[in-house]
Amino acid sequence: MKLSNLFWAASVCVIAASCDSQNFKKTKGGMPYKLYASKTGTQIAPGKFVKMHIEQKIKDSVLFTSYNSLPVYFPVQAGTQPYDISEVFLTLKEGDSVYAEQMMDTFIKKNPMILQQTKFKNGDKITTKLKIIKVFNTAEESRKDEENERLAYVKKEEVDVKNYLSKNNINNTQRTNSGAYVQVLNAGNAPQADSGKYVTVMYKGQTFAGKVFDSNMVPTFGHTEPMGFTIGVGQMIKGFDEGVRLLGKGGKAKMFIPSMLAYGPQPPSPDIKPFENLIFDVEVVDILDKAPAQPTMPQQPQNIDAPQPRQ
Template identity: 35%
Template sequence: MKKSVLFLSAAAMLLAASCQSFKKGDGGLEYNLVDDVAKEKAVAGDFLSVDLTIRSDKNDSLLNSTYDLGLPQIVNIAPDSIPGAYKGDYNSMFKFLGEGDSAVFKLNMDTMAAKTGQPKPEFADKFVTFTVKVRKHFKKGQLTDSALYAEIDGYFKGELEGLKKAEEGKISKYVADKKLEPKKTASGLQYVVTEEGKGAKPVLGDTVVVNYTGMLTNGTVFDSSIKENAIKAKLPMDPMRTFEPLKFSIGNQPVIQGWTEGLLLFGKGTKATLIIPSSLAYGDRPAGQKIPPYAPLIFDVELVDVIKGQGVAPAPAMPGMGAPTVTEPTN
């Protein structure tokens, strides 16, 4: 099983284990300490590194998950004196927890609305449910702020380094699982042509029209120009969005480098899968809530049309944007 699926299964089991034994706390907060092992719980000024999922009681919809990004969330335990704080609020949940603990909390939206004067969010009825697992507890104690922040920064850099080291394995596993024989360019881009187009190839300065579906190597779809694919992947639906092929000028409009390099290889009508390493995508930066740092990206693309340029000079090329060198299929 894929790592993210294992993590989400663990979160689901944690939620299931809690269902019969919620306790009632202040402000309508309901909670169950599934693993209550930490001798020291978080206090104001501390930080927790946590894995969590957030679900709405309306249609049991998943609102957010740290497992999607493969990185924990760092939570600052704020003092009760901050404006807008009340007993049973979001901050209160984490004071039940220390390193190694896990719990499920049901945050009462009626109380939140009454205490803060803010309307209840449209995505929830009475509760928003948080499933939390604490990885590490950073204790303020007598530490200066700079010393505490340096400790957290070092920890987070270690987490990022783990993602970086895992990238090559993710690509290899994806290729093996799909039984692919991709071609590979000198930059590290890999691609498989599933249908050869008979039209002209674009060059820098041309406008291309592209249908696409983007996903992670674990199969998580993060975007698509095709409505049916977006619905199947349960992507959030923006009522203002028009699903249609993406149209842009190669070299004049910014897209990730892997797209530019890949599309220059294909003739009009080509359908292909691009396997793009993070060095040709977003690198060490996350993108939105779905794409973690050091994430290789998979794009199923169709080059619908190539519109020849009007003699406008393309923007300065990014490193490696020139004509790619192709090697034979890798095993």
């Protein structure tokens, strides 16, 4: 997972009780932090690439965390910002951990317009914890490691989905090529959904915890018309795209989709947590060979007084 603009206002928190045994230091910009240094490890430097875990909290609310999911990978750049974790970042090495605190009052004093750009407010305290896992010399080393982490996490999530199915006595599911699981309730009739076909569906999406985050089956979410898309061209999340291929016209199914085949670290709704596995109830309304043509807009009458293209 990439992390852009990491060091804006503390991109990230909680450290264990052992934090209290360390004294706070302050950066030149005045940010309080605690450093838990390892004895050995490769030093961070501009041009290198870092793998780390990072977490940000405001009060008791987690804004972002990579712990228990995929680590963060990013290239190291020179330069720092005052009152920011970047002030200590280039002093760190593999195995080091940092806990930092930042008060929104300080940011607001420096830039009052920030209140219009963020949900934070005066009095809020942002706490950040991070741990440097690995420092790479090249982008290729970082890329390979990130891919290995991703593949391992995909396997873990599939195990989690299978455990959920077993615990809830959900049987007769079919595995898609990538690892989503589909319980076909009604296979439907010809034609069959397949790559390149245009399908329209009714659906309800919810988390494994039962939180419904979107649906066109009820008026709650403001859209009750069937949703249309072309299969196999990347218009839908991968698990959904693969799952619908098991159905024909009129088919119904329940899809159990690991987060890495859904929205992963960047869900589109606040009702979905990063790396949260999802369930979709789906009914196929229709299947066409291709997407219907879009209606053409009537042309505006030409203004003969307007400048014309040069012939």
